[in-house]
Amino acid sequence: MSLTGKWGCTLNLPDEVCSAPHLAVITGAAGGLGAALAADLDAQGWATIRLDVRLPDDDPGNGYAQPTVFLPLDVREDAELAQLGERLRRPRERFLVVAAAGVISAGLAENLSVAEWRRVVEVNLTGTFVTLRSMIAAAKVADTGRLLAISSDAGKTGEAWLSHYSASKFGVIGLVQSLALELVEHGVTVNAICPSIVDTPMMDQLARQMADATGEADVEEWRRRFVAEVPSGRACLPGDVTSVVTFLASEGAGFLTGQSLNVAGGHEMH
Numbered sequence: 001m002s003l004t005g006k007w008g009c010t011l012n013l014p015d016e017v018c019s020a021p022h023l024a025v026i027t028g029a030a031g032g033l034g035a036a037l038a039a040d041l042d043a044q045g046w047a048t049i050r051l052d053v054r055l056p057d058d059d060p061g062n063g064y065a066q067p068t069v070f071l072p073l074d075v076r077e078d079a080e081l082a083q084l085g086e087r088l089r090r091p092r093e094r095f096l097v098v099a100a101a102g103v104i105s106a107g108l109a110e111n112l113s114v115a116e117w118r119r120v121v122e123v124n125l126t127g128t129f130v131t132l133r134s135m136i137a138a139a140k141v142a143d144t145g146r147l148l149a150i151s152s153d154a155g156k157t158g159e160a161w162l163s164h165y166s167a168s169k170f171g172v173i174g175l176v177q178s179l180a181l182e183l184v185e186h187g188v189t190v191n192a193i194c195p196s197i198v199d200t201p202m203m204d205q206l207a208r209q210m211a212d213a214t215g216e217a218d219v220e221e222w223r224r225r226f227v228a229e230v231p232s233g234r235a236c237l238p239g240d241v242t243s244v245v246t247f248l249a250s251e252g253a254g255f256l257t258g259q260s261l262n263v264a265g266g267h268e269m270h
């Protein structure tokens with residue numbers, strides 16, 4: 001079976017990856033949180049399938065400890081994801097999916113175009129649905145099946161300038177809770193992680209857009225303001241999130257499902 005990637009190329013999926021006893025699929029893995037997570041899982045002995053709509057920041061296949069493959073796929077591509085999920089549907093010890101692909105933009109709802117609303121909701125919410133749904137069968141046949149989605153603290157409490165982003169991340173939590181109930185009898189857990197502001201390219205983009213849109217402070221000042229909102233006094237680091245993913249992926253977390261865990265330095269508490 002061949003998969004066709006974003007640029008029309010046929011994607012190679014080596015058998016040593018497909019049949020790995022510990023296999024993780026991570027979306028949004030070309031950079032930011034997804035790339036950091038993939039690297040941590042690689043170091044822990046997981047084979048990884050890294051998906052992104054763009055090419056990775058680092059050189060895929062170079063210097064990785066475990067078998068890995070990078071697939072240029074858009075998480076909105078239902079047919080491609082379904083094909084991938086079918087290919088991965090085989091018994092193994094541990095199967096982990098982390099839906100981390102996401103987009104953001106800053107805009108007051110009053111001025112936000114419906115097109116921009118749809119773009120953000122389609123990637124963040126529909127893309128998470130497409131990703132998790134496509135991997136359900138593969139998770140069911142693994143001894144330990146774990147589905148995770150990266151929501152946000154903006155998925156717990158609304159934020160000005162981010163109505164579309166916040167709505168998409170609230171939606172991810174509803175999706176995760178519903179899937180958790182549907183899959184609990186199959187021993188598959190489904191959870192969300194809600195980070196506060198994370199020091200990634202997404203944070204830079206948001207600071208830049210807020211500086212341009214408001215004109216009241218420069219990019220550095222916006223970064224400082226984001227961090228100042230966090231009681232711990234610093235931005236969330238990718239490692240703060242990956243350590244929680246490691247726990248949720250472990251056998252010991254088998255009774256924990258349908259949860260949305262704040263990794264937010266005290267910024268979000270419900």
Ligand SMILES: NC(=O)c1ccc[n+]([C@@H]2O[C@H](COP(=O)([O-])OP(=O)(O)OC[C@H]3O[C@@H](n4cnc5c(N)ncnc54)[C@H](O)[C@@H]3O)[C@@H](O)[C@H]2O)c1
Pocket residue numbers: 027028029030031032033034051052053054073074075076099100101102103123127150151152153194195196197198199200201202203
């Ligand atoms: N950075 C933050 O402050 C922050 C806070 C809370 C939650 N999050 C969430 O964490 C996740 C990771 O964000 P990040 O900070 O690493 O952002 P990032 O922009 O650094 O990385 C996101 C990745 O997703 C990819 N992507 C975008 N659209 C895609 C698509 N349609 N298909 C496949 N890949 C796509 C991008 O190419 C990029 O590599 C996102 O879901 C984001 O909403 C981020």
